[in-house]
Amino acid sequence: MATPITGVRIRLAISATLAIIGAAAGLGPFLAIWWLAGKALAGPVTAAQVLQATLAAITALAAKSLLLSASTTISHSAAFTLLFRLRNEMVDGIAVLPRAVADRRGTPICAVS
Secondary structure (H helix, E strand, C coil), X not given: CXXXXXXXXXXXXXXXXXXXXXXXXXXXXXXXXXXXXXXHXXXXXXXXXXHHHHHHHHHHHHHHHHHHHHHHHHHHHHHHHHHHHHHHHHHHHHHCCCHHHHHHHCCCCCCCC
């Protein structure tokens, strides 16, 4: 019998991997500044080098946004799939209970003290 989490684990692993890569991409702008500072310490910086560092930083920020967005989308999809499966399992379990069990126990909403 398959558990409710079967098939969801791989999506959660993909989501975590994308989140880690996205967080690493967030270091891109800092690395671009570090690279540019190294160039500035070695001598005069050209406009092409500044443009290269700027484009690298923008690309890294865009990659970070896309990766973290994809990670969030995948993890939410997996979470709601898991909730759906758990609720269906619960309803299936309640459906096979004898009527007397439900009558004897009542429901929390209708229970009178």
